[in-house]
Amino acid sequence: MNNIKQDFTIKDLENISGIKAHTIRIWEKRYNLLEPQRTDTNIRYYSHQNLQKLLNVVLLSKNNYKISKIAKMSDEEILQHSREVAFTMAINDEAINAFKLSMLQFDKVLFNTTYNKLLHKKSFREIFKDVFIPFLNHIGLLWQTDTLLPAHEHFISNLIAQKIHLSTESLQYGIESTEKTYVLFLPENEIHELGLLYLNYELVLRGKHTIYLGQSLPLDNLNYFFKNDRELCFITSLTIMPFDDKIDDYFSEINSILEGTKHQLIAVGRKTDLLRAANFSSQITFHSSVSDLLKVL
Template identity: 30%
Template sequence: MFRKFQTELEQYRINDLERLSGVKAHTIRIWEKRYLLIQPSRTVTNRRFYNSAQLRKLMNVAVLVAQGDKISNLAALTEGEIAGKVELLKEASSPETVSITYINELTRAMLAFDEAAFEQVVQATRQRFGLHDCMVQVVYPFLRHTGILWLVNKAAPAEEHFALCIIRRKLIAAIDALPPPAQGVKKFMLFLPAAEWHEIGLLMACYMIRVKGHSVIYLGQNVPATEMERVCSMTSADYLFFLLTSARSKETIEEEMALLHTAAAGIPILVAGNPDALAVASSYGGSVIYLKNVDSLSAYL
């Protein structure tokens, strides 16, 4: 039974490989047919799937191709030789390339449920880049790269829950380690609306705001819109920031936004997550601003 469960966990579809490696599905198929880089297995219903070793190899090849290696040459190497070339990149490559190699290592540790390896990668990036750049150049891109920063309209698989729990601890510790904000800085109120529980994007936003020296009123998950009017009247926030990640109809978003806009009483609202919120935000002019990603938050810091 355990072996069957483990086998199911290690089955990746081609769109999973595309998401995790950054290589387009069409390109993956070309590499399969022309260079025999990886060979998918088939289910009883003839659906193609891949295992962890194939995903790991593809991720390493993608890094090397981005550095100028030819796919024809890489396809002739063993997996160990490919991994060795990637390891060498850490010593002599640009910070961007080094970050990509660490992001791939985090992804592999996540897929293997290897907490020790995950912790080792985070510690290595902290020692190399410092805490701030570890979060901004490795942890945040890892969340964005794997698609688990927003998790819009989908549940996280067990592997992603595993990674999220570790990163959540790291983010909270990193936020706690920051010095208190000075007087007179911008104040952001951060929260998740009612029935929203996915906190990792909110914590990342909190860290980005605090590291720039600004103040945060952090309300956390599942905050009813009816409470926001009272909270806004008691504080002097310069911005409200919230995320919408659960499946909601446009009508539900409109109702939620109307309540929050009234509660904000003129405080600018920044919203991210569900793409349907873009059209709703646009109807309020400049008082409600949709952010496509956490990077967009930097413009307000």
């Protein structure tokens, strides 16, 4: 029943930490930094605690701690020093590593402290583009290699979503007196909303009037918005839903809803590549990513 991954191969450790398996083995043999267990067939595997320790070691080694000095520290000292480094570090790669540690250790304090340090050096837009996007891309790779716990992704995604909400709320003024309203929603059973949340932030930042509907919206709800006189631009984001074999039917239904109106729909996400050659009578356009869409808005 419990399919959450608790043990990791050395390849998993390489994928997550960015340190080559060969180097990990050297650290293990020469400095006894990690204590792997072995299967009945003598294959090494590493615990979740081993993974956390390795990430802390990597953080320290990238911040002028010699590996020989780290090896003499207790596990508690390594954790303490790595948190001190994370709290006082600079930007980008170091911040991404700190967020990675925060995710794997369910450490909200580390996440918030790292984020607040970034805010002294970068705007929220810069943090999202320079740090959160590369970090989220890395999470995606970890999902592909089956090295990430579902609980970790939920934990960190919720923390990032909170920051987007707070940043958006701070902009809720100076809305343009425009006739166009942007209505943002996700398909039914789609829960991956960070990209859509950030797009809503960018629209509000530009003075646009938005209505954010969020996750898992039935398409028949869109008709409700036709009752006012505003021009509508619906925006949806596709990560896992609809399934590939259902995507044509999904957009055919959207086309029929919008047909004969002045309203339009923009769909964002890699799944839109499946629809590039489609011919719709309504105003439906596709963009591979939020970044691509922002270039033309």
